[in-house]
Amino acid sequence: MSSQPAYRTINIHQLKTVCSACSLKELCLPMGxxxxxxxxxxxxxxxxxxxxxxxxxxxxxDPFNSLYAIRTGxxxxxxxxxxxxxxxxxxxxxxxxxxxxxIGQDRHSCNATALEDGEVxxxxxxxxxxxxxxxxNLQHQFHKVMSREIVRDQGVMMLLGSMRAEERLAAFLLNLxxxxxxxxxxxxxxxxxxxxxxxxxxxGLKLETVSRLFSKxxxxxxxxxxxxxxxxxxxxxxxxxxxxxxx
Amino acid sequence: MSSQPAYRTINIHQLKTVCSACSLKELCLPMGxxxxxxxxxxxxxxxxxxxxxxxxxxxxxDPFNSLYAIRTGxxxxxxxxxxxxxxxxxxxxxxxxxxxxxIGQDRHSCNATALEDGEVxxxxxxxxxxxxxxxxNLQHQFHKVMSREIVRDQGVMMLLGSMRAEERLAAFLLNLxxxxxxxxxxxxxxxxxxxxxxxxxxxGLKLETVSRLFSKxxxxxxxxxxxxxxxxxxxxxxxxxxxxxxx
DNA sequence: CGTTGCGTTGAATAAGGTCAAATAGAGTGG
DNA sequence: CCACTCTATTTGACCTTATTCAACGCAACG
Numbered sequence: 284m285s286s287q288p289a290y291r292t293i294n295i296h297q298l299k300t301v302c303s304a305c306s307l308k309e310l311c312l313p314m315g316x317x318x319x320x321x322x323x324x325x326x327x328x329x330x331x332x333x334x335x336x337x338x339x340x341x342x343x344x345d346p347f348n349s350l351y352a353i354r355t356g357x358x359x360x361x362x363x364x365x366x367x368x369x370x371x372x373x374x375x376x377x378x379x380x381x382x383x384x385x386i387g388q389d390r391h392s393c394n395a396t397a398l399e400d401g402e403v404x405x406x407x408x409x410x411x412x413x414x415x416x417x418x419x420n421l422q423h424q425f426h427k428v429m430s431r432e433i434v435r436d437q438g439v440m441m442l443l444g445s446m447r448a449e450e451r452l453a454a455f456l457l458n459l460x461x462x463x464x465x466x467x468x469x470x471x472x473x474x475x476x477x478x479x480x481x482x483x484x485x486x487g488l489k490l491e492t493v494s495r496l497f498s499k500x501x502x503x504x505x506x507x508x509x510x511x512x513x514x515x516x517x518x519x520x521x522x523x524x525x526x527x528x529x530x
Numbered sequence: 531m532s533s534q535p536a537y538r539t540i541n542i543h544q545l546k547t548v549c550s551a552c553s554l555k556e557l558c559l560p561m562g563x564x565x566x567x568x569x570x571x572x573x574x575x576x577x578x579x580x581x582x583x584x585x586x587x588x589x590x591x592d593p594f595n596s597l598y599a600i601r602t603g604x605x606x607x608x609x610x611x612x613x614x615x616x617x618x619x620x621x622x623x624x625x626x627x628x629x630x631x632x633i634g635q636d637r638h639s640c641n642a643t644a645l646e647d648g649e650v651x652x653x654x655x656x657x658x659x660x661x662x663x664x665x666x667n668l669q670h671q672f673h674k675v676m677s678r679e680i681v682r683d684q685g686v687m688m689l690l691g692s693m694r695a696e697e698r699l700a701a702f703l704l705n706l707x708x709x710x711x712x713x714x715x716x717x718x719x720x721x722x723x724x725x726x727x728x729x730x731x732x733x734g735l736k737l738e739t740v741s742r743l744f745s746k747x748x749x750x751x752x753x754x755x756x757x758x759x760x761x762x763x764x765x766x767x768x769x770x771x772x773x774x775x776x777x
Numbered sequence: 778c779g780t781t782g783c784g785t786t787g788a789a790t791a792a793g794g795t796c797a798a799a800t801a802g803a804g805t806g807g
Numbered sequence: 808c809c810a811c812t813c814t815a816t817t818t819g820a821c822c823t824t825a826t827t828c829a830a831c832g833c834a835a836c837g
Contacts, residue, residue, distance in 0.1 A: 437683070
């Protein structure tokens with residue numbers, strides 16, 4: 284909020300935060316764009332927003348204006364039914380885009396909540412559409428992001444609709460592992476940011492079932508679990524669970 | 531395929547099939563566009579494709595080139611796992627768009643199959659992107675279509691993740707009813723184009739469970755079922771099932 | 778050092794799945 | 808038009824899986 288000199292200065296903070304200099308550009312909206320094209324994005328994404336653990340990035344019913352690209356932190360999205368039932372529809376990590384649900388009705392249709400303190404890049408949607416009318420590759424890239432979200436959802440439907448509890452949890456762990464790997468973190472050892480209840484909601488299971496399954500996986504030496512700390516000790520074993528419907 | 535005179539002639543067949551003259555334009559991609567804008571679409575959508583019952587419109591792995599707007603007929607989409615498990619991910623009716631899953635990876639990620647003989651409008655995707663760089667409202671409309679697909683998927687996750695069998699079937703019937711109504715058909719009486727097994731797959735239930743539930747609903751005078759013919763006799767009753775988690 | 782939220786574990790229960798048999802239709806060929 | 812198949816559907820009996828209910832343990836925090 285402090286006034287800035289009008290002439291151009293080097294601003295360390297800004298340097299670190301434009302898309303062209305962002306370490307997540309290979310995973311995020313700029314994926315696949317040329318350096319020049321990414322610089323267009325730099326004009327677009329000028330606001331960032333800090334969200335504290337437990338705070339909402341947006342809520343169901345909020346007017347839709349922007350998409351959010353996660354810079355740091357871990358988020359969940361969930362839908363609430365009138366009767367209080369609550370379904371977690373996804374977990375999101377750095378480089379992933381939230382808010383796509385809002386475009387269709389000009390209002391968000393789910394809640395987005397931070398599972399730990401984090402920061403997101405605010406992408407004003409009207410300007411993204413404007414820019415993507417000019418930058419062909421940006422347009423295409425954005426369409427890919429939306430399409431992948433649809434494919435991700437299909438995967439969740441498969442999980443909820445045709446897998447047994449054991450398989451669901453195995454698939455969940457392998458999916459997280461994969462995404463950590465893509466971000467340069469250990470695929471074998473990580474910290475769950477969500478509670479058993481949130482995992483259960485996402486997987487269509489009760490929290491007790493999730494807890495029991497963690498214990499079972501531990502007994503079978505597939506993972507080592509200590510509260511929220513997970514170490515995958517037998518990836519192949521987990522994968523095998525997935526390909527054997529009725530093990 | 532026969533040669534046509536170069537000067538403009540009135541062609542009954544064409545008149546009936548361009549977007550601007552299509553009876554589904556209020557439900558389909560042209561929704562909300564002005565008459566002039568829809569005429570742009572007329573240039574885009576020049577091919578149609580007939581699909582017979584049981585035939586695939588596209589299959590998982592097929593290269594992605596086009597989206598498909600359903601003109602007539604009823605379709606399903608499903609995902610197959612290596613081990614043979616099969617999850618129906620959606621049912622589609624006239625005015626709805628299929629193929630959005632293919633954009634992200636340049637290949638389709640699910641199968642689309644006709645449940646009855648039907649016809650679709652082929653929308654070449656590269657040209658749609660091109661045109662939507664020029665026609666702002668078309669761009670926005672297309673984004674809305676994708677976003678609504680994401681919201682629809684969230685609804686299915688809610689259904690699969692937190693509803694009981696009874697509620698799932700009630701929600702399914704109410705959803706179909708709604709969509710028939712929007713298309714000018716009776717919301718109370720309709721023909722199911724899919725088998726019990728397909729309904730079950732979509733709802734994460736076994737076909738026997740679906741069959742039993744239909745019988746139960748019939749006993750409770752909520753619907754009258756005769757094979758694939760459904761008559762909803764108590765909409766409010768069905769809605770009540772949904773709002774009472776543990777009835 | 779008590780409180781509070783989260784996680785684990787056990788026993789009983791219910792919901793839905795599995796297996797099996799009977800029936801009903803739709804489509805086919807004679 | 809009829810008999811014959813083949814597939815879809817219904818229904819019953821039994822079984823498995825995950826849920827429910829309840830108690831207890833652990834760890835963080837004021």
